[in-house]
Amino acid sequence: xxxxxxxxxxxxxxxxxxxxxxxxxxxxxxxxxxxxxxxxxxxxxxxxxxxxxxxxxxxxxxxxxxxxxxxxxxxxxxxxxxxxxxxxxxxxxxxxxxxxxxxxxxxxxxxxxxxxxxxxxxxxxxxxxxxxxxxxxxxxxxxxxxxxxxxxxxxxxxxxxxxxxxxxxxxxxxxxxxxxxxxxxxxxxxxxxxxxxxxxxxxxxxxxxxxxxxxxxxxxxxxxxxxxxxxxxxxxxxxxxxxxxxxxxxxxxxxxxxxxxxxxxxxxxxxxxxxxxxxxxxxxxxxxxxxxxxxxxxxxxxxxxxxxxxxxxxxxxxxxxxxxxxxxxxxxxxxxxxxxxxxxxxxxxxxxxxxxxxxxxxxxxxxxxxxxxxxxxxxxxxxxxxxxxxxxxxxxxxxxxxxxx
Numbered sequence: 148x149x150x151x152x153x154x155x156x157x158x159x160x161x162x163x164x165x166x167x168x169x170x171x172x173x174x175x176x177x178x179x180x181x182x183x184x185x186x187x188x189x190x191x192x193x194x195x196x197x198x199x200x201x202x203x204x205x206x207x208x209x210x211x212x213x214x215x216x217x218x219x220x221x222x223x224x225x226x227x228x229x230x231x232x233x234x235x236x237x238x239x240x241x242x243x244x245x246x247x248x249x250x251x252x253x254x255x256x257x258x259x260x261x262x263x264x265x266x267x268x269x270x271x272x273x274x275x276x277x278x279x280x281x282x283x284x285x286x287x288x289x290x291x292x293x294x295x296x297x298x299x300x301x302x303x304x305x306x307x308x309x310x311x312x313x314x315x316x317x318x319x320x321x322x323x324x325x326x327x328x329x330x331x332x333x334x335x336x337x338x339x340x341x342x343x344x345x346x347x348x349x350x351x352x353x354x355x356x357x358x359x360x361x362x363x364x365x366x367x368x369x370x371x372x373x374x375x376x377x378x379x380x381x382x383x384x385x386x387x388x389x390x391x392x393x394x395x396x397x398x399x400x401x402x403x404x405x406x407x408x409x410x411x412x413x414x415x416x417x418x419x420x421x422x423x424x425x426x427x428x429x430x431x432x433x434x435x436x437x438x439x440x441x442x443x444x445x446x447x448x449x450x451x452x453x454x455x456x457x458x459x460x461x462x463x464x465x466x467x468x469x470x471x472x473x474x475x476x477x478x479x480x481x482x483x484x485x486x487x488x489x490x491x492x493x494x495x496x497x498x499x500x501x502x503x504x505x506x507x508x509x510x511x512x513x514x515x516x517x518x519x520x521x522x523x524x525x526x527x528x529x530x531x532x533x534x535x536x537x538x539x540x541x542x543x544x545x546x547x548x549x550x551x552x
Contacts, residue, residue: 152339157272159336164285165292166329167227167261172296173322174234175258176397179379180390184311186244191518193380197372197510199248203256204503210260211496219271219492220337223264224330229257231326238319259503263495266478270491278482282475283412287405290472294401301394309390357494359542360481363424364498366535367477368505370431370470373529377513378438378467381522385445386452386460396461400468408472420480421540427473428536434466435530443523467526480543 182188182196214222233254236242242250266282273281300318303309309317382388382396415423441460444450451457478495485491513525 153272156336156339159332159339160268160272161285161288163329163332163336164265164289165295166325166332168289168292169296169299170230170234170322170325170329171258172293172397173299173318173325174237174254176293176296176394177300177318177390179376179383180393181311181316183383184390186247189518191511191514193376193514195511195514196248197376198507199252200255201259201372201503201506201510203252204259204262204506205500206256207259207263207503208493208496208500210256211263211493215493219264219267220333220340223261223268224333224337226257226260226264227326227330227333229260230254231257231323231330233257234319234323234326238316238323241314241316259499263492263499266475266495267492270478270482277416279412279415279475279479280409281412282479283409283415286408286412286472286475290401290404290408294398294405297394297397297401301391301398304389304391304394353497354486354490354494356484356486357481359539360477360484360494360498361501362535362542363477363480363539364502365505366532366539367474368502369509369532370435370529371502372506372510373435373513373525374467374470376510377517377522377525378464380517381438381442381445381460382464385442385522386457396464397468400465403465403469404472407469408475411472411475415476415479420476420483421543423473423476424480424536424540424543427476428533428540430466430473431470431533431536432530434463434470435526435533438463438467439523439526439530442526443521446522480539484543 178200179193182193188196211222214225217225233250233252236250237247237254265285269282269285270278299321300309303318379393382393386392411423414426438460441450441463445452445460450460477498481494481498482491485494513528516528517525
């Protein structure tokens with residue numbers, strides 16, 4: 148692509164990311180409240196429901212390998228069609244618990260298929276030496292879309308426009324509309340990016356060289372589950388807050404994310420992956436330890452569920468959720484150690500599958516730990532898992548010495 152076409156492609160892709168972020172914020176962002184208020188599940192069931200929701204992540208490497216001949220953009224179109232089908236059924240048809248799980252799986256398959264494709268397309272649009280900054284810019288745009296969605300959720304539930312008592316779930320319906328718009332923009336994006344990357348070899352790819360990335364994604368799978376399932380569950384179950392409060396916290400988190408994401412991207416280009424993994428490890432240890440301490444105090448009654456002290460819990464929650472901004476470090480590392488650019492998408496998809504194998508195993512176990520030992524131990528385990536970021540950093544010393552310098 149020439150410079151003009153590349154700039155146009157970047158703008159369109161940014162708009163696509165905003166639409167998808169809006170859909171995710173209105174859909175995935177309220178799933179915990181949806182499960183709680185519509186199906187009245189407990190903490191153990193909340194852990195087990197992640198099996199059908201996250202198993203598509205395990206299949207991701209197989210799907211990417213099978214559809215690799217389509218190219219990254221066409222695979223992205225397929226992913227958004229699947230997500231759209233799932234949300235349309237959840238929004239319009241008030242499915243039973245069993246039917247809901249089926250279409251949750253379909254929606255989740257589309258969402259997970261897009262994850263490695265997102266980073267792959269983002270880095271393909273970056274100029275040499277500015278991959279981190281480009282990832283940070285697109286991450287910031289995505290976060291802005293998520294923040295707008297959280298604002299809509301907050302206003303909608305606070306005013307009563309959104310409710311889980313209706314047969315039609317309006318947030319899911321609106322999310323479907325944003326996905327439809329994203330699909331239209333993707334077809335336009337496809338016309339501009341005429342020479343898009345395809346997966347040349349459709350076989351699954353495992354290399355010893357990429358072991359640090361696999362180790363990192365294994366740990367991230369557990370850390371992410373605790374962040375997106377059990378951190379909100381503290382707010383919903385222990386503090387007994389509704390979707391509007393979770394949305395308000397999400398707005399604050401995403402506002403901070405729009406500032407943090409570009410900064411992390413610039414730091415990646417300047418410091419390199421190894422130092423950023425060490426910074427990530429320190430952040431994980433502090434954020435999840437704080438949440439573990441405070442949630443434990445909530446559970447045993449040491450900390451009141453009302454009053455100014457609850458803002459400490461809100462602050463710890465924001466720190467835990469903000470951790471997602473570091474995910475770009477992992478994709479950047481993969482790009483840095485890749486033998487060939489054509490292997491990036493396949494390896495990111497394998498990493499996503501490794502991530503979700505851990506997620507499927509960890510989610511029910513963490514739910515059982517919450518019920519049998521105490522909520523604080525779920526977060527303390529996440530804090531201890533920061534050691535894997537340090538291990539991955541040490542394993543990549545030789546591979547990344549050039550890119551870090």
